[in-house]
Amino acid sequence: MTVHKIGDSVPRQENERLITGSGRFTDDLRFDDEAHMAVVRSVHANAVLRAVDCETARSMEGVIAVLTCRELKEDGIGALKPPFSVTSADGTPMFLPELLALVTDRVRSVGDPIAVVIAETRDIAEDAAECVLVDYEEHEAVSRPRAATLEGAPRIWDDLEDNIAFRIELGDEQARKAAFEVEIDPMTGATRITRYCVVDDFGTVINPMLLKGQIHGGVVQGAGQALMEDIVYEAGTGQQLTASFMDYAMPRADDFPDFTVESMPTPTKANAIGAKGAGEAGTVGALPAVISAICDALSPYGIHHIEMPATPMPVWQALKDAGAYD
Numbered sequence: 001m002t003v004h005k006i007g008d009s010v011p012r013q014e015n016e017r018l019i020t021g022s023g024r025f026t027d028d029l030r031f032d033d034e035a036h037m038a039v040v041r042s043v044h045a046n047a048v049l050r051a052v053d054c055e056t057a058r059s060m061e062g063v064i065a066v067l068t069c070r071e072l073k074e075d076g077i078g079a080l081k082p083p084f085s086v087t088s089a090d091g092t093p094m095f096l097p098e099l100l101a102l103v104t105d106r107v108r109s110v111g112d113p114i115a116v117v118i119a120e121t122r123d124i125a126e127d128a129a130e131c132v133l134v135d136y137e138e139h140e141a142v143s144r145p146r147a148a149t150l151e152g153a154p155r156i157w158d159d160l161e162d163n164i165a166f167r168i169e170l171g172d173e174q175a176r177k178a179a180f181e182v183e184i185d186p187m188t189g190a191t192r193i194t195r196y197c198v199v200d201d202f203g204t205v206i207n208p209m210l211l212k213g214q215i216h217g218g219v220v221q222g223a224g225q226a227l228m229e230d231i232v233y234e235a236g237t238g239q240q241l242t243a244s245f246m247d248y249a250m251p252r253a254d255d256f257p258d259f260t261v262e263s264m265p266t267p268t269k270a271n272a273i274g275a276k277g278a279g280e281a282g283t284v285g286a287l288p289a290v291i292s293a294i295c296d297a298l299s300p301y302g303i304h305h306i307e308m309p310a311t312p313m314p315v316w317q318a319l320k321d322a323g324a325y326d
Contacts, residue, residue: 006273009209035064038125040115040132042107045141045238046154049105049114053133057117062124066132068115069102077101086166094166097157107136108156110238143233146307171288182293186324189316191227191294197260198285203268203276211278212261218282219259224251226290230309249311298322 004010017023054066080099087093103112115132119125142148148156148163156163181195198215205211228249232241242248267274287308294310295303301322307314319325 006204006206008207010207011209035118035120036122036125038117038119038122038129039113040117040129040134042103042110042112042114042134042136044107044136044138045110045143045233046139046156047107047136048139049103049107050135050137051133052114052135054115056133057128057131060119060124060128060131062120063128064118064120066115066117066128067102069100069104072100072102086168088167089169090167092166095157095160095164097159110233110240140236141238143235143238144307182290182297184294184297184315185312186319189312189314189319191297191310191312191315193223193227193255193290193293194257195260196223196257196289197262198282199262199264200278200281200285201264201266201276202278202281203265204274205263205265206273206275208263211263212259214278215261215282216259218280218284219286220251220256220282222283222286223256223290224249226287226308226310227251227255228309228311230311249309 014023052068054068057063058066078100080101082096085094085096101113102116103114107114114134115129117125117128117132119128140154142153147153153163155161181193183192183194184190185192196219198219200215202211228251230242230249232247233239234241265274268276291306291308291310294306294315298304298306298315298318301319301324303318303322306318
């Protein structure tokens with residue numbers, strides 16, 4: 001019997017079970033007297049709720065309850081609290097709106113939860129959810145983050161004039177330039193990552209192989225969002241246009257170089273072995289790193305901002321607008 005110690009690279013044992021369909025997931029579980037929930041969601045990106053009629057749904061056989069924000073308040077369920085808050089560089093506190101599990105009088109995105117239906121089966125819950133009638137007063141919506149910050153853009157929250165919750169800058173610019181490099185084809189605007197280095201503190205590393213695999217996947221997820229993944233919404237309505245993988249680009253292995261992953265562990269005192277989480281580390285670093293590297297490559301042309309995703313078209317357009325082809 002092989003005995004492993006902390007710091008050994010140990011291959012996963014569960015892969016065959018998971019990739020052959022033998023895994024057991026939450027949706028596979030069944031219990032006696034279980035109930036099912038369906039959510040009634042907004043079909044508009046920006047609208048005032050005039051009325052929500054749940055009576056037909058409540059009267060359907062097999063429906064246990066139909067709940068709205070009214071029931072939330074009656075039961076004393078308050079607003080959701082963010083796990084942290086930040087302060088802008090000028091000392092202004094982060095804008096924190098009241099966020100309830102179910103919206104009250106206004107929806108601010110397609111899919112905002114308006115009501116939930118609890119029923120004896122999934123089919124009954126979904127059928128009853130379709131019987132909840134919502135009367136909307138639709139307003140103009142903005143579907144791109146940068147457009148939402150422009151003067152005259154529709155307000156998301158009445159108490160926030162410019163739709164910007166906070167402003168902050170962090171990091172070492174010179175270190176970032178050295179760690180991430182990209183190449184841009186000036187004729188097509190196509191970007192390719194040529195070098196990517198990761199240095200992070202995960203505390204005591206229990207299994208380096210799993211840690212690096214987690215980081216690799218996270219980097220690809222973040223870089224994919226920075227370079228190609230784009231959820232496109234119709235201007236003015238906020239309706240999603242990229243609703244399947246036929247319209248949504250996904251990163252592949254040959255889109256990336258080999259990654260350099262280094263660990264600088266400082267064991268935590270929060271547990272006995274000193275390990276820290278690594279779940280989102282690769283992703284949160286990749287987004288700003290890749291976009292910053294692109295901006296560095298374009299800076300000789302006076303270009304210092306590119307929206308995500310930096311697909312070939314906006315990169316080429318930025319070069320054209322900057323006079324690169326004159």
